[in-house]
Structure formats: structure tokens, C-alpha cells
Amino acid sequence: MNRKKFLAFGGSLFAAYHTDKLKANPLPHSSIIDLSTADWDLLSLQFPVKSELTFLNNGTMGITPYPIIKALNDSYLSVAENAAYPHHDNVLEKKLASVVGADYNELCMTKNVSEGINHICWGLKLKKGDEILMTTHEHLGGCAPWLHRAKLDGLIIKTFPLGKTAEETIENFKKAVTKKTKVMAVPHIPCTIGQVLPVKELCELCRERGIISSIDGAHPLGMIQFNLHDIGCDYYAGCFHKWLLGPIGNGWVYIRKDLLSTTKITHVAAYSLNEFNMSAQPPMLSDPINEASRYSYGTFNGPALVGCEAALIFYTSIGPQKIENRVKELSRLLQDKVKDIQPTNGVKIEMLTPEEDRSRGAQVGFKISSSKKDKTSGGFVNYARSKKIILRHVPENGIDCVRVSTHYYNSVEDIDLCVKTLREYLYES
Numbered sequence: 016m017n018r019k020k021f022l023a024f025g026g027s028l029f030a031a032y033h034t035d036k037l038k039a040n041p042l043p044h045s046s047i048i049d050l051s052t053a054d055w056d057l058l059s060l061q062f063p064v065k066s067e068l069t070f071l072n073n074g075t076m077g078i079t080p081y082p083i084i085k086a087l088n089d090s091y092l093s094v095a096e097n098a099a100y101p102h103h104d105n106v107l108e109k110k111l112a113s114v115v116g117a118d119y120n121e122l123c124m125t126k127n128v129s130e131g132i133n134h135i136c137w138g139l140k141l142k143k144g145d146e147i148l149m150t151t152h153e154h155l156g157g158c159a160p161w162l163h164r165a166k167l168d169g170l171i172i173k174t175f176p177l178g179k180t181a182e183e184t185i186e187n188f189k190k191a192v193t194k195k196t197k198v199m200a201v202p203h204i205p206c207t208i209g210q211v212l213p214v215k216e217l218c219e220l221c222r223e224r225g226i227i228s229s230i231d232g233a234h235p236l237g238m239i240q241f242n243l244h245d246i247g248c249d250y251y252a253g254c255f256h257k258w259l260l261g262p263i264g265n266g267w268v269y270i271r272k273d274l275l276s277t278t279k280i281t282h283v284a285a286y287s288l289n290e291f292n293m294s295a296q297p298p299m300l301s302d303p304i305n306e307a308s309r310y311s312y313g314t315f316n317g318p319a320l321v322g323c324e325a326a327l328i329f330y331t332s333i334g335p336q337k338i339e340n341r342v343k344e345l346s347r348l349l350q351d352k353v354k355d356i357q358p359t360n361g362v363k364i365e366m367l368t369p370e371e372d373r374s375r376g377a378q379v380g381f382k383i384s385s386s387k388k389d390k391t392s393g394g395f396v397n398y399a400r401s402k403k404i405i406l407r408h409v410p411e412n413g414i415d416c417v418r419v420s421t422h423y424y425n426s427v428e429d430i431d432l433c434v435k436t437l438r439e440y441l442y443e444s
Contacts, residue, residue, distance in 0.1 A: 053337040059424045069404040069429050074206060074234060074378050074420035077260040079326075086325035087262055090318035101317020103286075107324045108308070111267060114327060114335070115253075116242030120306040123268050124320065128233045129156035131252030131268030132200075134310045135229050136160035138278040143169030145197040148188070148226075150212075151176050151412055152205035157231035161200055171195070177205070180371045181213035188217055198227045203241070203251075204234040207409045208367040208416060209346075209378025211239065218247045233257060237326075238342055238377050240335050243269050250274075258342075258377070258422065261326030262319045270307045284312035338423055342377035345421035345430060350379045352434045358441050361386030367416050380409065382416040383441075390441060392417045398440045404433055 061080040064070050070078060094101055105119055112119040125131045137160070147161050151174045158172075165172050175191035178184040188199075199221050203214050214230055221228040229250040235241050237258030243251055251269040255261030270278055280287070280303055287309045292299040303309035330338065354366055367380040383392045392415050396408040407418040419433060 053333055053341070053423075055341065055423055055426070058333070059426070062424050064424075067403050069432055071419050071421065071425065071429065071433060072405045072407045073258065073422040074209065074418060075257075075407055076263065077237070077257050077422065078424065079256075079260055079262060079322075080329065080424075082329055083261060083322050083325045087318055087322035090321040094318065101315070101320075103315060103317060103320065105308075107320050107327075110324055110327045114331065115236065115269070116244050117269055118272060120308070121243075121269055121272050123270065123307040123310045124315065124323075125252070125266040125268050125311065126264055127156070127266040128231060128252045128254045129160070129266075131266055132157055132229070132231060133160045134268055134281075135250040135252065135270075135278075136164055136200075137281050138310075139198065139227060140277070140279070141168065141170055141197060144171065144195060146171045146173050146193060146195040147198045147200055148173050148175065148191055148196050149199075150174060150201050150205065152207045152210075152414070153202065153412070154206040154231065154233065155411070157200070157202060157233070161198075177208075177210055177212070179369050181216070181374050184374075185213055185216050185220070188220065192220075192224065192226070196224070196226055198229060200229040200231070202231040202233070204232075204238070204376050204378070206233065207411065207414050207418065208380030209234075209376050209418065209420070210369055210380075211374050211376045213373075214248065215246045218249075221249075222247065234376070234378075237330055237338070239339050255323045255326055259323075259326045259330055260422075262322040265316075265319050265323050268307070268310065270310070275305060275307065275309070280309060282312055283309075286315070287312040333423075341423040342421055343375065345423075345425055345427070346375060346377045346379055346419075348427065349419055349421060349430045349433065350375070352430065353379065353381055353437065356434070356438060356441070358385075358390075362390050362441055367414070377422065378418055378420045380414075380416040380418045382414075391415075395437060395440045398444060399433070399436050402436050404436055406433075 061082065062078045063081060064078045108119040108122045111122055147165065147170055149158060149172060162172060164170060173191055175187045178187055199217065201212060204211050218228040228248045230248045232251050232253040234257055236253050237260060249271050252266065254266040256263045256265060283303060288301050288303045290301045350368060353364065356364060358364055362385040365382040367382060369375060383390055383395055393408045393410065395417055396406045399406050409416045409418050
């Protein structure tokens with residue numbers, strides 16, 4: 016799929032798909048969307064979310080745009096029409112590698128971030144008493160494999176709190192490390208309050224101490240730019256369906272090249288090794304291939320990988336820096352407007368997402384509390400949903416906050432509506 020054909024999706028899709036949003040804002044059938052102009056209003060028409068919804072929960076799931084849906088559907092149709100088994104030739108790995116700063120053979124496709132973290136967790140040589148250092152802001156998919164293995168193998172899980180600045184977070188990490196710390200397993204951007212962690216500095220500290228670094232990267236791809244070789248982590252697990260806006264149920268894992276031979280493989284099948292022979296005596300199974308794709312096995316969803324490739328093309332065609340600037344601008348605007356609210360009658364809003372620029376991404380977390388206990392974070396999220404505004408309540412780990420995610424298909428008007436609804440909840444409801 017070349018760039019010219021991909022951009023031409025913009026014209027054909029308006030005839031193939033019809034939503035109330037497109038009907039209200041029709042474009043000529045012959046229109047070709049020039050993604051490089053980053054016309055945010057025009058680009059927002061590429062997303063099929065219903066017009067009555069204000070979607071501010073991209074941290075859970077991105078809205079997949081029409082071009083990616085079309086690429087996905089076309090691939091499924093091609094498989095059926097041609098009775099052809101999907102072919103996988105590392106095109107996706109190579110394209111992803113160019114975006115995340117890795118070698119393509121250090122990348123493996125997975126179902127999701129959780130699967131990638133399981134590959135990492137169960138692939139490490141650890142013994143009873145070894146410590147795993149994590150944060151107090153973990154997602155279940157990021158911490159469950161470590162917690163489960165700790166229970167089975169007698170490992171020790173220790174946590175450290177996030178700071179209000181990157182430097183404070185680094186200092187908290189230093190205080191928590193001991194001679195028994197063998198692994199640091201932390202999120203690049205926690206799902207809770209959207210704080211961007213100083214992962215490069217943390218990984219450098221790990222290298223100095225002989226600690227393995229494993230990063231939960233569910234959120235950065237498609238939101239902020241990053242380079243895995245520059246970060247210097249040992250392992251990194253990401254996905255396509257959040258900020259990159261790809262098809263749901265597709266992820267990837269990075270395994271540093273020199274760690275392939277020492278990272279245990281717990282599952283193998285077709286594509287993870289080269290040959291087998293059940294007629295031999297004894298039956299023969301070859302060694303796994305010498306690439307990260309050895310951790311992917313069996314029948315894969317070929318059309319979904321085509322959709323992921325289309326998502327990368329869509330992202331790079333618009334421009335990663337433009338997208339990063341846009342999502343951060345909207346997030347900063349929301350944070351400033353929420354901070355300006357002056358609640359009364361014992362109601363308090365606590366901003367949890369740092370205001371430091373390097374620690375901010377495209378998610379804002381804030382906590383609502385009141386002396387009467389009649390205004391809560393969860394209460395506001397439910398109230399907003401009654402107004403067709405989709406947010407996320409974060410009850411995990413006692414954080415109990417409202418999380419608002421802003422992507423480039425959102426608008427200033429969406430931000431204003433969210434803040435207006437928050438004021439209504441606090442003052443009028």
C-alpha cells in the first residue's frame with residue numbers, strides 16, 4: 016500500500032460509509048484528504064463515532080478511522096475472495112521499527128500489552144527472594160503477571176510512588192532500590208493519571224545497578240514520540256488500539272537483541288521455529304528462530320496486521336510531531352480550565368497529573384471529594400455519561416480519580432463541554 020493510494024481512501028470512504036456526522040458535513044466524493052495538512056476539523060470526519068457522543072476516553076480505546084477500517088475489511092475480503100491464507104512478511108515489524116526506534120527483528124506481534132508482559136515476566140530467570148520494583152499506578156495487565164509469578168515463585172513485589180516532577184520520581188525510585196532488586200517493571204505512561212515517567216533516566220539507573228528494565232508501553236505509541244534504543248530499556252510492551260487508533264486486540268513487544276538467547280520461551284508453535292519431524296527417532300524439533308518473532312506462534316490474524324500497518328501509515332502521514340503538539344495542547348487546556356474551577360460547599364478538586372511539561376502527555380487525572388460525600392470522582396463520570404460524555408473513572412489502587420483523554424479528533428469545544436458539565440455537577444446537580 017503506497018501513500019498516494021492510502022490518502023485516496025478519503026474520497027472513496029464517504030460513499031462506502033455513512034454516519035450522521037458525515038451526512039451533516041458532506042464532502043465531495045472526489046475529495047482526497049491530504050493528511051499532511053493536519054486540518055483537525057477535516058480529520059475528525061474520518062472517525063465514525065456518533066455525533067451525540069463526546070468521546071474523551073481514548074486512554075481505554077482509540078476510535079479507529081475509516082481508512083483503517085477499510086484496510087481491515089479489504090484484507091478480510093481478499094482472503095475470502097482468493098482463498099488465500101494470510102501472508103506475514105515482516106512489513107509491519109519494519110514499519111513499526113522505524114517509528115519506535117528499534118530493529119525490526121527485536122519486535123514481536125502479540126494480542127495485547129498483557130501478552131507481551133507475560134512473555135517478559137515468565138521469560139526471565141528469577142529466584143525466590145528476588146525483588147520486582149513497580150509503581151503504585153499499575154494497570155492490572157501490567158502488574159498481574161508479576162504478582163502471579165511472585166506468588167508462585169516466592170518473589171517480592173515492592174512499589175514506589177510517583178513524584179510531582181520527573182526528578183522526584185527518580186529520587187523515589189532510588190530510595191526504593193535494594194541489592195535484591197532484580198527487575199524494574201513500570202509504565203511509560205500510567206493508565207491512571209497520564210503522567211509521563213522519566214523512563215530513560217530510570218533505565219540508565221537500572222543498567223548501572225545490573226537491574227533488568229521492563230516498560231509497560233500501552234499508551235505512548237501514537238501520542239508521543241519515543242525511541243527504544245535511546246530509552247535503553249531491556250523490554251517494552253505496547254499496543255496498536257489506543258493512541259495509534261488501530262484495530263482492537265493487537266499489540267507488540269520489544270526484546271533487546273542481545274537478550275533473545277537468555278529470555279526463556281514458554282510457548283512455541285508454527286512460525287516460532289523453523290522445522291519439526293515426527294517421523295524421526297526420536298521426533299525432532301528445531302531451535303526457535305533468532306528473532307523476537309519467536310515469541311509469536313500459530314495462526315495469526317493477517318487482516319488485523321494489515322489494519323495495524325494502515326494505522327502506522329495514517330499516523331506518519333499526518334506527522335508524529337504535529338499529533339504530539341495537538342494532543343498535548345488540548346490536554347494542557349483542559350488541565351488549566353479544571354484548575355480554574357473554584358468549588359464551594361466543601362467540594363475539593365485535586366489535580367493529580369503533574370503540571371511539569373515533560374511529565375504531561377494527553378491525559379489529565381483529577382480527584383473530586385466533598386465533606387458531605389455527595390460529590391465524587393465516580394459520581395461525576397456517571398453524570399458525564401448521562402450527558403453523552405465518555406470519561407474514565409480510575410478506582411484502582413485507591414487513586415479514585417477522573418481521567419480525561421484528549422486525542423487530535425477532539426476539539427476545544429469538547430474540552431469546554433467537559434468543563435461546563437463538571438461545573439454543572441459541582442454546582443447544580
